[in-house]
Amino acid sequence: MNQTALLVVLLLTLSSLAYHFGRKRAFAVSGGRIRTLHSLPAYYGLYSALWSILPALAVTAIWLAMQDSVITGMVVAALPPDLSGLEPARLNLLLNDIRNLVAGNIVSSQPSADVLAAADRYRSLQGTSGFALFTTALGLAAAGAWFGYSRIRPEYRSRNAVERTVMWVLIGCSTIAILTTVGIVLSVLFESIRFFHAVPVTDFLFGLDWSPQIAIRADQAGSSGAFGAVPLFAGTMLITLIAMVVAVPIGLMSAIYLAEYASARMRSIAKPLLEVLAGIPTVVYGFFAALMVAPFIRDSGALFGLDIASESAMAAGLVMGVMIIPFVSSLSDDVINAVPQSLRDGAYGMGATQSETIRRVIFPAALPGIVGAVLLAVSRAIGETMIVVMAAGLAAKLTANPFEAVTTVTVQIVTLLVGDQEFDSPKTLAAFALGLLLFFVTLVLNVFALYIVRKYREQYE
Amino acid sequence: MSETNFASAEDKMFARVEAGMKRRRAAEKRFQWYGRCAVALGLTFLVVLFVSIVSNGYTAFWQTRVTLDVTLDASVIDPQGSRDPEVLRAADYGGLIKATLRDMFPDVTGRRDRFALYGLISNGAAFDLRDRVLANPQLIGTTVSLSVAADDDVDMLMKGHIDRDGAEADRRIKDNQLGWIDQLQADGRLERVFNLDFFANGDSRDPELAGIRGALMGSVFTLVVTLALSFPLAVAAAVYLEEFAPKNRWTDLIEVNINNLAAVPSIVFGLLGLAVFINFFTLPRSAPLVGGLVLTLMTLPTIIIASRASLKSVPPSIREGALGVGASPMQAVMYHVLPLAMPGMLTGTIIGMAQALGETAPLLMIGMVAFIADVPNGVFDPSTVLPVQIYLWADSPERAYVEKTSAAILVLLLFLATMNAVAVLLRRRFERRW
Incomplete structure (x- = not known):
């Protein structure tokens, strides 16, 4: 996580550099007469800064969201067949052990050689992914900055471009309320549907008896719940x-x-x-x-x-x-x-x-x-x-x-x-x-x- | 003839009106009294609430401590004389404390009596002693005077929460312990000091060692996450909806959503956090990060609504003036409307933060309710927050936790009062009437 923070700081630094040079270039291309520029010089700076940071941030966010599942998939694929063929619940436990090993936590039992190897693989994949993310994101940021920088001309309407981007950000923020509602509905709905597979809706809505204890073994008293x-x-x-x-x-x-x-x-x-x-x-x-x-x-x-x-x-x-x-x-x-x-x-x-x-x-x-x-x-x-x-x-x-x-x-x-x-x-x-x-x-x-x-x-x- | 009839009819009418007036005036009086009683009742509840919490809680800021003269026997602490920190750390300090107690009360023999004697001193005493020795190994071999926390039952006795005259069987402090305590007091070894532990320690199973530092730091981290996310998001959303949004189905939908989210029970946000952040995105359980995310979603509607009201109160002439001298709509909002609306937005944000600080239920859902003794160091560390700590302590059976709970409530209320006072001041200071 500290790596992510470092990456974000680096990206912010890069984009502020892009701002600085973009603004300078706007002055330069105007030949000292700011009147000839379409927008204020700061907008040219902002234009390159936005080009530098937005794509890089987007890629970073997607990367981080995907990273875990991709690495897990690769680790599972590399497991010996007797382990990767386990039923999902057992496999999850195993993966938890592997992740704990990677994080340096205590694991539930003495890990076998296969698990240790998988943990090593996980760790090395994580390292590779981190390095790849760093180079990709920084490369993108630099490329974006250069692209924005190269488009600076006196007649370029950078203010309009910046304002359009800001407007999209504002619109994005305002949809969070809808996303939250959708999130609430979906999260409770999905789990509820799974619940109603086990317990009929009518039993739930009209049943007069509530005792949600479910026995672990089938022969225990009150096993039905x-x-x-x-x-x-x-x-x-x-x-x-x-x-x-x-x-x-x-x-x-x-x-x-x-x-x-x-x-x-x-x-x-x-x-x-x-x-x-x-x-x-x-x-x-x-x-x-x-x-x-x-x-x-x-x-x-x-x-x-x-x-x-x-x-x-x-x-x-x-x-x-x-x-x-x-x-x-x-x-x-x-x-x-x-x-x-x-x-x-x-x-x-x-x-x-x-x-x-x-x-x-x-x-x-x-x-x-x-x-x-x-x-x-x-x-x-x-x-x-x-x-x-x-x-x-x-x-x-x-x-x-x-x-x-x-x-x-x-x-x-x-x-x-x-x-x-x-x-x-x-x-x-x-x-x-x-x-x-x-x-x-x-x-x-x-x-x-x-x-x-x-x-x-x-x-x- | 007819005249007298008329007069008597008039009199009758007056009499009836007069009687009616009496009734109506009485009804008027009664009605006013109902109103007065309602206001008085509401205020009485407030007073009762505060008095009961303050009277239960203020004693928790003091603590009973016992002064012990502990002989730091070198043969116990460091038999080899290596002064190796590892050896010093592992030494039997609890044994030293017990030996000191035995020396102070030489006539206590018998296993049970000795156990009762050791029970007068907090389990934390050994750690205090260890830290003292580790900080200054030169002390080994000397006798140091050490002030250690008394056990919570002793503390309760000294604060009068345990009845000395009650039947011994129902009393947490037995008769022999009472005798020792009286002797300690006669020797001037018992003292009542400000309870620093309460502010310096994390949670503990021993009431005398339990403090709110861990919960307080957890609350701080959670609120920082909430503030960092909710303020920019809410301001951006409010600016869009109030200044730029076209009036159409989509923006209507957003608006209805925001109003409804403001009234959704907070526990539902906890369910969302559990299903989305913890199970789907596999973020760590019990972490302030997740707590902050959940509280962000919960406080967003409040802040958005306040921010929109604040933007609405900026008169259109400001926008028109800016547009008139050639600013783009975005520039007019960013440079002219937003700065004027900022105090109102900040006020709304502080009120939202106060709401987030007092919130408990959604945080229970995402696992911030675990017993965590360590003080968290960052947004990924497992931690708890102040209201949840209050909930946990309120559930603990020991009498001493009642006091701790009330004291924690006092601290929480103090923070809330400060935040609200800041919000009120901000409003007073920057409120503008156009």
């Missing part, structure tokens, strides 16, 4: 519901109070303070829920003779609700402020009190926006991970009792994927299926909520 996700949905819904019961009234009422009643001074103090709640990392809320709120709820339940689980849905839901308060309140605040003053004035003119105006006029007018805000908050609560990982339970239980321990979709994703697992066991793949579901549900909620909010805004603009 059950992947019915309904208890997870129920748990997620329960915790989300509790969170909303906390967050919506408090968030909405504080938004109304701060927007309609509070003095400017109080507003300027209370609003940022409430927003601090949104800036606190979720792991802090998780700690708070697990160590302060849950024991408190359990103990106060014990006072009334109630038996409350120490990982009750109540604790997680309450704290999640607190986290979402500023989310609801700032979104509703926007919505309430967008209601035109004329509606308020009309209501006051009819003799309505302030609260009547708010309840009978402003609230109905703002309702679509508030619904949108609540939907966004629901999607936040469904996707929230750390609070539930730390404060909710692990065992999937189908219950509507907020004082029992339930588990959620995100908790299961984390427990299935943290730690060492085989990557193609249904247990790991189930996490991706849950992720797909989570992505899909939050996406629908968000699109719908944003649509409502936008529609509503247009109404008053």
Whole structure:
């Protein structure tokens, strides 16, 4: 990796040299009269610099991405037939050993002579590839610089060429958002499809039993593993519901109070303070829920003779609700402020009190926006991970009792994927299926909520 | 006749309105109180959260240390007298510490009692002693006064988290240990000092040795990667979308995508990182590089949205002025619009970085949750980050980790507060109204 850094530094140096000489040449070809140049001299410099660095960088990136698989292929081809004929899983283990040997790490077992030879081969191929990359990239950079340099003439429109390139770079950057979405969809979709080969979709969506333990040997107890996700949905819904019961009234009422009643001074103090709640990392809320709120709820339940689980849905839901308060309140605040003053004035003119105006006029007018805000908050609560990982339970239980321990979709994703697992066991793949579901549900909620909010805004603009 | 009727009807009406007014005014009062209560509740939660974390955490910045007079017996450390660093490194320093303890409490016999006695001192004491000897081999043969960390249970006792009067069976410190501790205290050998270890050490299985340095460095490396990637990418994307993009299906699609990505649960980005960066590109697990890549994708929408708002607030007259004196559209943006929009973009970036600093869930997915005692030295070293460290400590059963967790939270919140304060200052300083 240090080699790569060195190469990049060398390429950057080369291109800055190209810039310097390109600029000089622009001065030279103009014969001292810059007016005769089409573009400013710096653009001629940039032109050669771009020619020098872009092709070389592109080649380097492709090379580095391909290098590993090409070298591995060559090493495998050179293995003796009894090794290269192994089944894929074993072959992968062997390749891991070889790579570890190359990196100088500890390997799982005493390597055989063949493996050592393969490691040597791997290392020498790596060396050759590194050297070839260096010469190719530097050669390309030099050639590109020369090409750019040689095209410098007073009438050459270098600014247009440079700006065209910059524009393509900008366009490239703006497509990253799409690439990310595509990446998310493809990565969770592929793994989910593999999961659904092992477990039917209907079992997953409608099954009432979730116990993703898969026995290693076929004769062990509970060897089948059950992947019915309904208890997870129920748990997620329960915790989300509790969170909303906390967050919506408090968030909405504080938004109304701060927007309609509070003095400017109080507003300027209370609003940022409430927003601090949104800036606190979720792991802090998780700690708070697990160590302060849950024991408190359990103990106060014990006072009334109630038996409350120490990982009750109540604790997680309450704290999640607190986290979402500023989310609801700032979104509703926007919505309430967008209601035109004329509606308020009309209501006051009819003799309505302030609260009547708010309840009978402003609230109905703002309702679509508030619904949108609540939907966004629901999607936040469904996707929230750390609070539930730390404060909710692990065992999937189908219950509507907020004082029992339930588990959620995100908790299961984390427990299935943290730690060492085989990557193609249904247990790991189930996490991706849950992720797909989570992505899909939050996406629908968000699109719908944003649509409502936008529609509503247009109404008053 | 009819007049009186009329008057009484009027009176009735007034009475009804009067009664209604009373009700309406009461409703108005009530409504206002609901609002006040909601705001007060929200603020109360904030206060409770902070008070509970500060009251749990502030003690972690102090540590109980024990002063021991250790005789550095040459026959134990370096029997041959070679002063070879290899020999010095391998010597039995733990034995020396134990011997010192036995000398201090000569009446402790019996295996179990001795074990209990050794348990008062942290396992790290032997390493402290070794480092001291390695740094200065001349000490061998002399008696040095060494201040070592006490075991976490002793520390908890001194901080009052262990009840001296509780039943012995439920107490982590037994009665005989209590006696020794009291004696140490009477000798003035116990002291409470600022906990430097907390800031200088990596993670450890021994609470008294565990520190946040490793996690902090991991967070720094991760954030550097995130910043280096997300800032240029976001600015470029925002400039294109706001200044140059034609209004068509494609740019609409990009826009919808950005808005949706901003609301995708963070754990989904973790799944993406696991499937793409680790399994497809085979980048190293647990590395800040991968963490930075994932967080880049996660923070990009935030920064892009803020940057676009900032670009939008630059008045068109600036662009028109630049175009009017002959600048190309690209030049107008690069030399005139972008510098004016930069403070707003930086503010958005800092807020995005603060979000990335506090993020935990996606990093769990890419393996940054392993127990790593070493402090990472680069973006390829396995490491963890501050929020994940908090998560790991919160899961540990020892009482001392509650204190450590709260202290780590305090450090994290301090960083977040600083970042947000910088963002606010930047906004105040450079905010311009045209």
